[in-house]
Amino acid sequence: MxxxxxxxxxxxxxxxxxxxxxxxxxxxxxxxxxxxxxxxxxxxxxxxxxxxxxxxxxxxxxxxxxxxxxxxxxxxxxxxxxxxxxxxxxxxxxxxxxxxxxxxxxxxxxxxxxxxxxxLPMVIGDYTDFFVGLHHAVTCAGLVKPGATIEQLCPCFYNLPIAYNGRASSVVVSETPLHRPNGQFPVDGKLVSGPCRKLDFEVEFACFIGRGNELGTSIEVDSAEDHIFGFVLMNDWSARDIQMYEATLMGPFNGKSFCTTVSPWIVTPEALESFRVAPKKTPRELPEYLVQKKEKSAYNIPIRATLGANGQRYRVADCNTNNVIFSFAQMLAHHTRGGCPLRTGDLIATGTLSGPERENAGCLLEQTRGGTEPYEMIAENSATGNVRRAYLEDNDVITFTARASGRGGNVGFGSCAGKILPAP
Amino acid sequence: MxxxxxxxxxxxxxxxxxxxxxxxxxxxxxxxxxxxxxxxxxxxxxxxxxxxxxxxxxxxxxxxxxxxxxxxxxxxxxxxxxxxxxxxxxxxxxxxxxxxxxxxxxxxxxxxxxxxxxxLPMVIGDYTDFFVGLHHAVTCAGLVKPGATIEQLCPCFYNLPIAYNGRASSVVVSETPLHRPNGQFPVDGKLVSGPCRKLDFEVEFACFIGRGNELGTSIEVDSAEDHIFGFVLMNDWSARDIQMYEATLMGPFNGKSFCTTVSPWIVTPEALESFRVAPKKTPRELPEYLVQKKEKSAYNIPIRATLGANGQRYRVADCNTNNVIFSFAQMLAHHTRGGCPLRTGDLIATGTLSGPERENAGCLLEQTRGGTEPYEMIAENSATGNVRRAYLEDNDVITFTARASGRGGNVGFGSCAGKILPAP
Missing domain, CATH: 2.30.30.230 (Fumarylacetoacetase, N-terminal domain)
Structure with missing residues (x-):
């Protein structure tokens, strides 16, 4: 065209x-x-x-x-x-x-x-972050508890799309700088209060809700796509030390609420129609409310994460929106299964979209094995040296880009970028 | 007066x-x-x-x-x-x-x-539910994992006010009926999908934010009270079977997002000034950002929960807003410690306000030892028989009332009530 x-x-x-x-x-x-x-x-x-x-x-x-x-x-x-x-x-x-x-x-x-x-393209009522990335879940389970499977840590993982409620007030549009957060966490067995030392990004895909539903009603999985206005890239910035210390009982809170960045352009479902693909299969039989007739209910869109530092740009990771075990339609059906109302402008994200290899890791927690194995990031300009990171440093810029290419031309998302400023 | x-x-x-x-x-x-x-x-x-x-x-x-x-x-x-x-x-x-x-x-x-x-008195941007009730935490730890202390389940419990992000879209004003939610949960080792069988209430106290703060800034604990517009009672309705199954990794989600009820009248800090009391002491030394100069930073307000059923009213529990280990000022200081913005209209709750005895339990999970010991609720009209509950039944009405009485007259909250309708 x-x-x-x-x-x-x-x-x-x-x-x-x-x-x-x-x-x-x-x-x-x-x-x-x-x-x-x-x-x-x-x-x-x-x-x-x-x-x-x-x-x-x-x-x-x-x-x-x-x-x-x-x-x-x-x-x-x-x-x-x-x-x-x-x-x-x-x-x-x-x-x-x-x-x-x-x-x-x-x-x-x-x-x-x-x-x-x-x-920011929409006024966000509530923001929900799911955790439906297959490789991210499997890898992180072993990092949180060596030898553990994701089903041991979370018996429901394959039976329903799990999620936590995010903080809508801290969602910002791409290019908004963010401060390294302060918090409490243990260092070498001693509790400290101060700037986060394990600052991380997370590569995610998210949708904005068009039409919502009323309290006490549910959205059927086969009509759930009608409630999606469109899609953006999302960086769920994470303070791993703060998060790991606080989240054992109630889930993530301050470890995730200092900033979440979205790309500015909302790409419509119609524009992405030809890039459909089936989600990864779950090994469990699903209850009826999660069984979606449409098989190709996810998307095949590569997302690249890069690091800007020292005036150069380095390749960090190549992820894909297809690394999910549940579709957005299944997420919406589950989200509303108990009668929770979605409202126009609500933001619903997938969780980290890591692929199977280290170069596909959607966050540094995975890529550096919890910070213990710093990762060599390759400069786009081969004349400059590479750079190593365990976690993010002040003045680092993390940028996500994504583009699906078909016969109709490119369907891209612009960029989702944020620069880290020092802790206040 | x-x-x-x-x-x-x-x-x-x-x-x-x-x-x-x-x-x-x-x-x-x-x-x-x-x-x-x-x-x-x-x-x-x-x-x-x-x-x-x-x-x-x-x-x-x-x-x-x-x-x-x-x-x-x-x-x-x-x-x-x-x-x-x-x-x-x-x-x-x-x-x-x-x-x-x-x-x-x-x-x-x-x-x-x-x-x-x-x-609903305010448009709620975000709703945060803390977990600072001392007796609730100690009792629930033992119920979730027999013999466990709260510090074993949550090492940070005494060091910072823990919380999860609630679902703002499902907050309703008193008298709004709610449906028993559907969900997934195991019964006798087999996973079922259907109406919640362990429906519960939670007695909470909450504040609405007046003035907020900007992204990347923090609210100081000693000026945090200036950000509070006023207070309401809150019932954090909970589906225990859904919650326990889903929440092992990311915290509560569908188990809490089907309805949260608040009382309609916002009582101002000035009206409650003479009912101040110190929070319960935590056994740990706090970092500077949580050390509040004002000692009497909590309130002494009795909250009664009653059950309406069979045309009668039964006494369920007597709680108190003083059963907290952190003040609202400390909650706000912690909430914004990493730079999370609070906005006017945000709702911030304490978590369940149980006292030390069974008749002070702020939820049925505690009062019935996880549903295993149904509780005998005494009729207000002694001519009618008592009633027993393990968890809530359809058509039950749970009502909270609270009143502080001083020389200036009563400072009461009206009521926070909701009737349970059958699952859709």
């Missing part, structure tokens, strides 16, 4: 993608945009000019400063807007007058990506 | 109390009110009539449908409004013209409590 807008082969944002985000410029307040090539299209302006067709009672939702109201309209509306945008933007558009040949409107509605500042 | 409004000796709402809530009537949308005697005072109307004095830029906050904007103004404003209300309402008021002798305004602004419907 070609567009009259120039789209480089290396661009994440093909005509097949069209992800939503919230952007602002020096001259405009935060508003809804769609990325294509090197541009953001200002949907507020297109909606005001009436070129997006009749959205009925949802017409005003595209003029707001978050995506919540628009996401709540449901997938039929999103599908219609996507088709309209593709029709307007395709190379041989029949609707050239509306946008392509309307230079004054193009001047207003197209903003170079290099000129915009991105914001 | 006497008022010209008749206040019964059995009323929770003396002139010393003046708690805030959100109410509506058949004729009015949700709005801010203050309870006194058998009435709600409509603060929107008082603000519009200008009898509350000049609130500066905060003047419009009392005309909103939640307490968030008002709570964010900070304690100086709240203190001024409280003083103004007490001056207007005291028996020998010098400002009789403004309200007492202004019958048309009284007719508009005073609404009988029996005519109002109460709503």
């Amino acid at each position: 070609a567009s009259w807008i120039p789209i480089a082969e290396t661009s994440d944002f093909s005509l097949q993608n069209l992800p939503y985000g919230i952007f602002s410029t020096d001259n405009s307040d935060p508003r809804i945009g769609v990325a294509i090539g090197e541009y953001v299209i200002d949907l507020k302006i297109l909606a005001e000019e009436g070129v997006l067709g009749n959205l009925g009672s949802g017409g005003d939702t595209l003029k707001q400063s978050t995506l919540n109201a628009y996401a709540a309209l449901g997938k039929d509306v999103h599908s219609r807007v996507r088709q309209t945008l593709q029709r307007l933007l395709e190379k041989d558009t029949q609707s050239g007058d509306a946008l392509r040949d309307n230079q004054p409107l193009r001047d207003k509605a197209f903003v170079p990506l290099s000129n915009v500042r991105m914001h | 006497a008022s010209w409004i008749p206040i019964a000796e059995t009323s929770d709402f003396s002139l010393q109390n003046l708690p805030y809530g959100i109410f509506s009537t058949d004729n009015s949308d949700p709005r801010i009110g203050v309870a006194i005697g058998e009435y709600v005072i409509d603060l929107k109307i008082l603000a519009e009539e200008g009898v509350l004095g000049n609130l500066g830029s905060g003047g419009d906050t009392l005309k909103q449908s939640t307490l968030n904007a008002y709570a964010a103004l900070g304690k100086d404003v709240h203190s001024r409004v409280r003083q103004t209300l007490q001056r207007l309402l005291e028996k020998d008021t010098q400002s009789g013209d403004a309200l007492r002798d202004n019958q048309p305004l009284r007719d508009k602004a005073f609404v009988p409590l029996s005519n109002v419907r109460m709503h």
